[in-house]
Amino acid sequence: MIRSNSRLSRAADIINYCVLILIGIAMLFPFYYMVVVSFSSYADFVQQDMLLWPKTWLLDAYEFILGSKVLFRSIGVTIFVTVAATLFSLLLTAMMAYALARNIMGQRYFLFMILFTFVFSAGIIPTYLVVKETHLLDSFWSLIIPSAINSFNLIVMRQFFLSIPNELSEAALIDGANDLQIFSRVILPLSKPSLAAFGLFYAVSNWNAYFNAILYISDPAKWTVQVVLRQIVVLGQTKATLSDAAQMAMAQNPPPTETVGMAAILIATIPILVVYPFLQKHFAKGVMLGAVKG
Amino acid sequence: MVQLRRLWKEKYLYLLLLPGLIYFIVYRYVPMLGNVIAFQDFSPFQGFLHSDWVGMKHFVKIFEDKEVIRVIWNTLYLSFLQILFAFPASVVLSLLLNEVRNGKFKRIVQSIVYLPHFLSWVVVIGIATVFLKTNGVVNQLLHSVFGMEPIAFMQEPGWFMPLIVLEVIWKETGWGTIIFLAALAGVSPALYEAAIVDGANRWRQIWHITLPAIRSTIVILLILRLGSVLDVGFEQIFLMLNPLNKEIGNVLDTFVYFKGIEQSDFSFATAVGLFKSFVGLVLIVGANRLAKRFGEEGVY
Numbered sequence: 364m365i366r367s368n369s370r371l372s373r374a375a376d377i378i379n380y381c382v383l384i385l386i387g388i389a390m391l392f393p394f395y396y397m398v399v400v401s402f403s404s405y406a407d408f409v410q411q412d413m414l415l416w417p418k419t420w421l422l423d424a425y426e427f428i429l430g431s432k433v434l435f436r437s438i439g440v441t442i443f444v445t446v447a448a449t450l451f452s453l454l455l456t457a458m459m460a461y462a463l464a465r466n467i468m469g470q471r472y473f474l475f476m477i478l479f480t481f482v483f484s485a486g487i488i489p490t491y492l493v494v495k496e497t498h499l500l501d502s503f504w505s506l507i508i509p510s511a512i513n514s515f516n517l518i519v520m521r522q523f524f525l526s527i528p529n530e531l532s533e534a535a536l537i538d539g540a541n542d543l544q545i546f547s548r549v550i551l552p553l554s555k556p557s558l559a560a561f562g563l564f565y566a567v568s569n570w571n572a573y574f575n576a577i578l579y580i581s582d583p584a585k586w587t588v589q590v591v592l593r594q595i596v597v598l599g600q601t602k603a604t605l606s607d608a609a610q611m612a613m614a615q616n617p618p619p620t621e622t623v624g625m626a627a628i629l630i631a632t633i634p635i636l637v638v639y640p641f642l643q644k645h646f647a648k649g650v651m652l653g654a655v656k657g
Numbered sequence: 658m659v660q661l662r663r664l665w666k667e668k669y670l671y672l673l674l675l676p677g678l679i680y681f682i683v684y685r686y687v688p689m690l691g692n693v694i695a696f697q698d699f700s701p702f703q704g705f706l707h708s709d710w711v712g713m714k715h716f717v718k719i720f721e722d723k724e725v726i727r728v729i730w731n732t733l734y735l736s737f738l739q740i741l742f743a744f745p746a747s748v749v750l751s752l753l754l755n756e757v758r759n760g761k762f763k764r765i766v767q768s769i770v771y772l773p774h775f776l777s778w779v780v781v782i783g784i785a786t787v788f789l790k791t792n793g794v795v796n797q798l799l800h801s802v803f804g805m806e807p808i809a810f811m812q813e814p815g816w817f818m819p820l821i822v823l824e825v826i827w828k829e830t831g832w833g834t835i836i837f838l839a840a841l842a843g844v845s846p847a848l849y850e851a852a853i854v855d856g857a858n859r860w861r862q863i864w865h866i867t868l869p870a871i872r873s874t875i876v877i878l879l880i881l882r883l884g885s886v887l888d889v890g891f892e893q894i895f896l897m898l899n900p901l902n903k904e905i906g907n908v909l910d911t912f913v914y915f916k917g918i919e920q921s922d923f924s925f926a927t928a929v930g931l932f933k934s935f936v937g938l939v940l941i942v943g944a945n946r947l948a949k950r951f952g953e954e955g956v957y
Contacts, residue, residue: 387769393784459677462670483938486930488917489691509684542669571777589779596783
């Protein structure tokens with residue numbers, strides 16, 4: 364982009380770059396601080412004027428967490444739920460989106476039915492009662508089924524299917540394929556990159572899901588990682604939550620809540636950081652999500 | 658007959674549609690009907706077929722209950738703060754990013770500011786909890802630079818709303834720029850060139866070209882935001898609430914959760930939730946009309 368190059372303009376540029384660098388630091392500093400605290404001793408955390416670098420790097424917090432099954436069990440639960448829920452959501456969303464992208468009878472009514480959920484939500488309590496009545500409470504299915512289809516994703520995916528040229532399906536039709544075969548052998552393979560993008564967004568939201576977990580799951584053995592993190596960090600109930608590790612550490616001095624909490628958050632955030640570079644490729648989809656019109 | 662034949666011809670498409678359709682009916686529309694318990698004294702043992710009908714009793718109670726009035730006020734106030742501070746933050750950051758000419762620098766900054774969006778609220782508030790402890794880094798900084806006494810940010814009710822807004826700004830500002838930057842990517846460089854020839858400086862270019870280019874995006878997003886003015890984010894508020902700040906921080910969604918799920922006062926909680934959904938519906942339809950009157954496209 365060509366812009367005027369007056370001295371004033373260059374000064375504005377420098378200020379702009381500095382402001383953006385400061386914003387970047389403000390975004391990254393909490394991550395840095397989290398890493399530093401997780402490796403610090405309690406004395407370092409409390410006494411230093413400003414903790415930017417631990418005097419000694421300690422692994423106490425990580426050893427403490429490794430001594431407990433609770434966090435890792437919850438990570439296992441969350442991996443299972445995330446994979447299952449993502450696949451289930453993708454399949455249901457793709458099937459419905461494709462059917463609605465074809466000119467089926469009653470299409471208008473089905474679309475209205477979906478768009479209406481944008482402007483009117485059923486509410487927490489009736490949804491809870493339905494989940495209860497369908498016997499999903501305290502089952503992993505409660506984290507998978509009630510949030511299976513995101514209406515926005517459905518509409519965007521339909522838009523994507525609409526953009527696939529009709530000739531492809533028609534050619535398959537002439538070769539004697541029925542609609543199921545066209546969907547599974549022509550459309551789905553063709554949509555792999557797009558499905559991957561939706562899958563990533565579904566996966567991140569499943570990994571981070573917290574609301575459904577506290578609403579529908581009361582058995583601590585089925586807690587997801589976000590629920591355990593809340594117990595440890597926000598409520599500060601480290602020892603009660605990771606009781607098996609606490610018992611083992613009783614003989615020595617258990618590490619403080621703060622360092623254990625930060626270590627736990629770091630471990631639980633690694634999957635997000637790992638998929639982040641892949642997510643970045645698909646940010647354009649995020650734009651599409653915002654640009655949907657009914 | 659013709660229709661039946663068409664139905665038969667499209668049978669496999671309906672087969673593909675069916676699971677999703679069942680999902681929408683069971684988990685989106687049955688709960689909408691389930692809202693009838695707001696007009697009952699619902700008891701789980703009797704079910705909604707046998708519970709007593711009480712008409713508008715619970716809705717009348719909404720406007721008599723001091724706590725609900727307080728909660729509605731909290732919700733509106735927090736929404737107002739978010740629209741006032743968090744919404745413009747994204748616009749400003751997009752303008753700053755749009756002025757960057759070095760493509761590599763721009764991409765790096767974008768990668769950094771989008772990242773917090775992908776963290777869960779539990780993680781964000783977990784970090785904030787340690788960050789803002791009385792012996793955490795913020796208080797240490799305030800002490801060593803200004804000699805201030807430590808502030809219990811997470812417990813002081815007065816800090817509740819500012820913290821909520823700051824957390825939203827930290828987490829979502831970067832992500833919020835995506836849509837504005839997309840709109841700005843479509844602006845022809847020729848417009849800027851012409852403006853330079855006419856002697857427009859950087860501020861004039863922003864004022865006369867950049868801002869008008871994102872005006873309709875701003876309007877549409879504001880409409881959407883107004884339509885969801887009663888949604889202030891359950892997870893974040895729920896995680897930030899504690900007995901000390903509950904009076905100032907309880908909002909409609911958390912109130913419904915505490916009343917309905919924790920205290921099992923299903924009917925009253927549902928009435929409050931239904932009231933909220935209904936107001937939301939009216940607001941979004943109204944805001945959309947308003948936008949169309951001002952010559953914008955509207956959302957639907």
